[in-house]
Amino acid sequence: MTPDPTPFAQRLTERSLSLATRLCLGLDPRPDPYSGGRQELRRHTLEVLDACAPYVVCVKPQVAFYEALGVWGMQVLEEVCAAARSLNLPIIVDAKRGDIGSTAAAYAQAWLGGNHAGDALTVNPFLGFETLTPFVDTARANGGAVFVLVKTSNPGQADLQSGGVSEQVAAEVARLGAEEGEGLGRVGAVIGATHPQELAHWRAAMPQAPLLLPGLGAQGARAADLVAAFLPGGTGAVVSASRGIQYAAGLDVSAAREAARGFRDELNAALA
Numbered sequence: 300m301t302p303d304p305t306p307f308a309q310r311l312t313e314r315s316l317s318l319a320t321r322l323c324l325g326l327d328p329r330p331d332p333y334s335g336g337r338q339e340l341r342r343h344t345l346e347v348l349d350a351c352a353p354y355v356v357c358v359k360p361q362v363a364f365y366e367a368l369g370v371w372g373m374q375v376l377e378e379v380c381a382a383a384r385s386l387n388l389p390i391i392v393d394a395k396r397g398d399i400g401s402t403a404a405a406y407a408q409a410w411l412g413g414n415h416a417g418d419a420l421t422v423n424p425f426l427g428f429e430t431l432t433p434f435v436d437t438a439r440a441n442g443g444a445v446f447v448l449v450k451t452s453n454p455g456q457a458d459l460q461s462g463g464v465s466e467q468v469a470a471e472v473a474r475l476g477a478e479e480g481e482g483l484g485r486v487g488a489v490i491g492a493t494h495p496q497e498l499a500h501w502r503a504a505m506p507q508a509p510l511l512l513p514g515l516g517a518q519g520a521r522a523a524d525l526v527a528a529f530l531p532g533g534t535g536a537v538v539s540a541s542r543g544i545q546y547a548a549g550l551d552v553s554a555a556r557e558a559a560r561g562f563r564d565e566l567n568a569a570l571a
């Protein structure tokens with residue numbers, strides 16, 4: 300698979316502006332709702348992708364949901380990524396990887412390398428900034444990007460992410476972005492959409508970072524509260540929802556489409 304040569308952030312911006320959307324479709328298939336078994340899960344997930352594609356900037360499969368289904372699940376992930384590619388949808392693989400440098404290099408090769416499943420990857424900085432290098436280098440070589448966890452959406456994030464730790468990670472993201480030159484770079488940041496009062500701060504701290512804001516819908520974040528995360532012109536950030544779209548009304552694919560359309564419209568109205 301030949302990677303798209305256009306830098307990832309540019310792909311996001313172009314698609315965002317041409318389709319007037321800032322929504323990222325999370326695809327996290329859970330086994331419970333499918334009385335028809337695995338094939339129903341596979342078919343439904345692909346149908347939701349197809350139905351929602353016109354309303355979203357990009358797609359974000361969380362790999363845990365596919366890993367939990369074993370080898371078969373990983374094949375479904377490959378299918379989801381192949382379908383997204385054929386729809387020209389940028390793919391953020393949400394795997395939150397991080398390890399010592401040599402292992403990080405293997406993770407980077409797995410998720411961002413030549414046979415990559417995706418274009419961008421969420422990465423965990425807990426093992427130190429030196430361990431981000433293989434991810435950033437591999438993303439650079441493939442036109443991809445990384446999204447570094449800076450301030451996650453969950454209540455328990457405060458245990459480890461307060462006390463200046465997130466500030467240090469943000470400073471490193473900003474430093475890496477500055478190395479890239481002008482404009483949005485290939486090193487982005489994850490900021491939970493559940494922290495609306497902090498968004499202006501994080502946007503200013505990482506001026507060149509594309510931001511990924513998860514937490515819309517099921518975790519209680521609201522589109523109207525997220526404007527401060529965006530750059531002028533309403534670019535520079537994408538907001539993701541998973542359960543709130545795929546399972547908006549059971550397994551009803553039309554309801555998933557309407558949920559995606561609704562989130563898109565709410566984000567656009569907030570930014571108008």
Ligand SMILES: O=C(O)c1cc(=O)[nH]c(=O)n1[C@@H]1O[C@H](COP(=O)(O)O)[C@@H](O)[C@H]1O
Nearest residue numbers: 361393421451452491513517518540541542
């Ligand atoms: O990196 C992420 O996407 C992420 C970071 C974060 O801080 N919080 C968070 O919820 N996520 C992911 O975003 C998705 C949220 O799913 P929903 O709560 O169903 O919309 C899941 O795939 C989470 O793993």
